[in-house]
Amino acid sequence: MSKPVLAAIPLMLFLASVHAQLPDTLKPAEFSKPTICPTGYDFTNNACTLNETLVAALKDQECQRAGFKFESGKCSGKGATAPAPGCSTLSGYNSKVEDGACTYTRARPSSTPGQFVNDCLQILSPPAGSKLRQEGMYVVTAQEPQEGGDSLLTLAPGEIDYVPLHCKQLGGDLTQVLASQVSGAARRYGYTWGVLSMPYKWFPKQKAFVSGAPVGAYVGWRMAQAASGTTFAAAATLSSVKADAFETDADGKETITGSTEVAALSFALGVIWDITKDKQTTPFKAGVFIGQDLVNEAPGIRYPYNRKTYIAIQIGYNFTDN
Numbered sequence: 001m002s003k004p005v006l007a008a009i010p011l012m013l014f015l016a017s018v019h020a021q022l023p024d025t026l027k028p029a030e031f032s033k034p035t036i037c038p039t040g041y042d043f044t045n046n047a048c049t050l051n052e053t054l055v056a057a058l059k060d061q062e063c064q065r066a067g068f069k070f071e072s073g074k075c076s077g078k079g080a081t082a083p084a085p086g087c088s089t090l091s092g093y094n095s096k097v098e099d100g101a102c103t104y105t106r107a108r109p110s111s112t113p114g115q116f117v118n119d120c121l122q123i124l125s126p127p128a129g130s131k132l133r134q135e136g137m138y139v140v141t142a143q144e145p146q147e148g149g150d151s152l153l154t155l156a157p158g159e160i161d162y163v164p165l166h167c168k169q170l171g172g173d174l175t176q177v178l179a180s181q182v183s184g185a186a187r188r189y190g191y192t193w194g195v196l197s198m199p200y201k202w203f204p205k206q207k208a209f210v211s212g213a214p215v216g217a218y219v220g221w222r223m224a225q226a227a228s229g230t231t232f233a234a235a236a237t238l239s240s241v242k243a244d245a246f247e248t249d250a251d252g253k254e255t256i257t258g259s260t261e262v263a264a265l266s267f268a269l270g271v272i273w274d275i276t277k278d279k280q281t282t283p284f285k286a287g288v289f290i291g292q293d294l295v296n297e298a299p300g301i302r303y304p305y306n307r308k309t310y311i312a313i314q315i316g317y318n319f320t321d322n
Contacts, residue, residue, distance in 0.1 A: 026093060026104040034085040034097045039066040040077055048082045115320040116140040116153055116179060119190030120160055120167035124225075127181040131173070139167045141174070151179040160189055165221060184225065192222040192231055196316030198268070198289060203310050210305065214239030214266060218316065231272040235289060235314070239264050243295065243303040260301060264293040270314060285316040 037048035039062070040055040055068055055077040063075035070076075087095035087102035095104050119140050126132040132155070139158030143151050157172035167190060196218050201210045220233025241264040246254045268291025275284045289312045295303040 026090070027101065028090070028104070031088045031090060031095075031104070032101050034087050034100070034102055036086045036088055038083060038086075040068060040080075041082060043085055046085070048085055050077050050080060050082055052077060114151070115143075116151065117143050118167060119188055120158055121155065121182055122187040122189070123182065123185070124187065125185040127177055127185070130177055130181075131175055132177065138175070139169045141169065143179075146178065153177055153179055153182070166191075187223070187225055188229065189223050190221070191219065192233075192318055192320045193217065193219040194285065194316050194318040194320070196235060196237070196272075196285070196314050198235075198237060198266070198312040198314050200313045201310040202312070203305055203308050206305065206308060208305065210241075210310075212239050212241065214264070216266070218272070220272065222320075229274055231285070231287075231318075233270060233272055233287075233289075235266075235268045235270065235291070237266045237268075239266065239293075241293065241295065241303060241305075243297070243301050245301055247300065262295055262297075262301060262303060264295045264303065266291055266293045268292075268312065270312075272314065272316065285314075285318055287314045287316075288312070289314050 035043050037043045040051060040058065041048040042051045042054075043049075055063075055066075055075050058066060058068065058070075058075040060070050060075075063070040066075075068075050068077050068080060084097065087097065087104070089095075090104050093104035095102055097103075117140050120137055121140065122137050123132045123134060126134055126136075132138065136157070137159050138155035140153050141156050142154035146152055153176065155175045155177060157170045158167050159170060160166075161168040194217070196216060198214050199211060201212070202208075203210065214237035216235055216237030218233040218235035220231040222229055222231045224230050240261045242259050243262045244256050245258045245260050246256045248254050268289035270287050270289030270291075272285045272287035275286050290309065291312065292307050292309055293303070293305055295306045297303060297306060
């Protein structure tokens with residue numbers, strides 16, 4: 001793989017991860033009123049009215065799918081009960097009428113990360129009826145599971161303390177709010193951890209591209225909008241790498257005689273971006289790391305990239321968003 005292609009991969013991953021996170025529930029003004037009627041009905045005077053001409057024009061299967069009767073070679077709406085108007089279709093959302101207005105709920109809800117305790121939430125849009133301040137910073141002090149996979153969070157006024165890095169609780173009243181009410185409507189800060197792999201490594205100085213399957217763990221500090229965002233992390237992986245086996249003659253000249261597999265411990269620093277945010281899918285991460293492989297070389301064995309700096313593409317799984 002060429003260097004230009006390698007350089008483009010992190011950019012593509014970044015662009016894929018920073019797209020706008022839409023909330024789980026919408027009440028868009030342009031679709032606020034239920035004005036949609038099913039086949040065979042017209043929307044008039046804020047109600048669905050039977051249109052006999054449209055019904056009569058329906059063919060056999062069309063007539064039955066619309067809920068009418070097809071008799072004597074003709075579709076008839078006689079005796080049919082006019083339904084209430086529905087909402088316009090919005091891609092990716094299910095709709096329902098509440099108090100005469102349309103509410104849209106995401107067909108596949110965005111992630112409501114499972115582990116909030118000790119994280120900071122900066123509220124962008126306070127839930128209706130809550131006492132949370134817009135742009136206010138809060139620490140999650142407790143979390144109780146609720147039906148349907150939601151959680152009840154207890155929030156206390158807080159701030160981010162950078163030395164050492166953590167969320168610090170301040171004095172003030174406690175507030176309880178559902179995680180689903182703040183997911184997608186707050187910036188989230190806190191520690192996160194998970195497992196990862198770095199299948200592709202580029203050693204710039206040696207101009208060498210190496211593929212493999214190192215597996216390890218990472219810990220980092222997550223920031224940005226809840227259910228998405230960026231994590232600055234440190235990682236450690238263990239893998240099996242191919243080293244050169246060589247012999248040395250009496251004059252000190254080395255001759256490579258083959259290759260062998262040796263264990264390599266790797267340490268790296270990098271940035272991880274969220275790629276998958278849907279609640280019903282596995283929390284998936286991708287990022288870029290810079291690090292070094294450490295190999296304990298034995299006599300007659302040499303790993304050509306030992307302690308050489310690499311740039312790696314990373315994929316992983318975040319346990320705190322499970």
